[in-house]
Amino acid sequence: MNAETPDILVVGAGPAGLAAAIEVSEHGASVTVADENAKPGGQLLKQTHRFFGSERHYAGTRGIDIGTKLVHKANDIGVKILLDTPVVGIFDGLVAMAVGQKRLLAMHPQRTILATGAAENAISFPGWTLPGVMTAGAAQTFVNVHRVRVGERVVIVGSGNVGLIVAYQLRQAGSDVAAIVEAMPNIGGWGVHAAKIRRMGIPILPQHTIKETRGDGRVEQVVIHQIDKRFRPVPGTETVIEADTVCLAAGMSPRSRLAEMAGCAFVNVPELGGRMPVHNVVMQTSVSGFYSAGDIAGIEEASTAIEEGKLAGLGAAFSLGRVEQAVYKERLMAYTEALDELRCGPFGKERKQAKDRVVKGYDEIAN
């Protein structure tokens, strides 16, 4: 144990990680957050739109501003944030990271909270390797963080909230969005996001997908076609779109390599993005001392990530004897209720049932 080892290490300075670190600090334990990026905030750095939920979920506040609020809160409360510091491995509880991308530091914190988020799925089609084909997240990063347009005319694959929101943001950045293609018969994301897009004149085409992209050195044409309910192409429905960019918004998967290295047990929950470490009601994984929070524990939203971060921070601090029983009970109930509130309604219900399966996975292993 050296001077740099905190009581609790948090991997990832996105909404889950920052919320976890703030929670830990509130209970008097020392905490360090390690993040691979040059700036803290995770996905929040790219979210220029207003968030949903209620006041306690920062509803109405833009994602970028929520990120700033969380970072300030973390700084004010004494959380140490190491940037440009990817955690490169976990070996029997020993966590190794490259501080500033240069210095290898290994530590054995008492507790580790994994909040490493998720990454976009790649989908392939002829021509997918041409410059101009990218993930929706890449477009968001370059447009909203680096302030560079990624293309002039874009086709988006996927009409979930990510695809719909990125379409809107690309228009705000000055790019044209030719169409959003969606493989399923229905639009994946929320109606209000779709309505915003449609009133701008952007077509959303259910039961359509990309056949191929063509171009010399870069995407120049995007060929789409209709598919049937079994995802088979319908002959004669090819349409050639003049476009120079394709953004893939076909779902995300948890970034869970560190959880694998730590020896966590996993469960497969397709509705939440695939394989993820099991966890209990306070986000503890199957490996003692390791917690998960945010998209790594199932793809949802920043608001649920924040509440899960608080739960993980609470659980970790409590396990170190830093939280009185009464405070623990009160906060456990408050955070769980906040999550239930977000997992309501036709969209949320499915996620709630899916999350229940993750916790069930933990129970099965623990017993």
Next chain:
Amino acid sequence: MRRIHEHPILGTLKDAEECTIVVDSKPMLARAGEPILAALLAHGVYATRLTEKLREPRGLFCGIGLCTDCLVTVNGVQNVRSCITPVEEGMVIETQTGGKRER
């Protein structure tokens, strides 16, 4: 130019220190601290490398340092992820073909 100078939510792009990088022997102005790939895209350069066998162009894909599609050679060092590596004054960037380390 593809820089987003005015944005309805993000506001006016703040002035930044300029730095000069050299890309395939041509000087290019970049904003201090931005990723190499941001400067390249701003100047309309989309391909950071060609693949070994088929000489196919590759460039931005994931944008967050995960997929390794955007590799370039920086100051003689191959296979640098241009989407997350910040520019530095005088940096020499070469689009590369393949990525085998020369011995």
Next chain:
Amino acid sequence: MTKLQTDNTCKGLRRTGTLSCEELASCPGIPSEKRLQEGPVAVIECSEEIPCNPCEANCPRGAIRIGDVITGRPYLDGDSCVGCALCVSHCPGLAIFVVDLTREEGDKVTLPYEFLPLSKPGEIVHGMNREGEIVCDAQIVKVDTNTHNDRTAVVMLLVPKGYGMEVRFFCEDGGKNDGEQG
């Protein structure tokens, strides 16, 4: 090049991204025909149960009700609403409009707008419907960029009589809204 169009023979929000007539009619946030003929009033085109309540939280007159379960669909109390348009910029879904169908010179539509260039009062633009089709000419009456609106401009348009419940967006000449000119 073929014009891409959403297939509007299939109706409904889940299929097309635009509310069908039936869905609009059953939205609790849409004021009654009677109320629409009485003066400016909010029109809340939010029809799905998603966890969200800033509209309720921000209405100074308590005219919008969602309730304790925040996935409830917003209900508009037409008698309490005066059409102040405070809700327009606070809706994260940009789904609230204010209309005044009682003017002789035309219908007035107030909508949220987050693009550049921002048009100026007096300018003539094209009114667009929920499907993004240009349906009429419109004149910009007012542009509110108060910091209270947190970068959502609140724009009032004057459209021809009868278009107040149709126009929900606009564009300048050229038919496109860019984030940046040039």
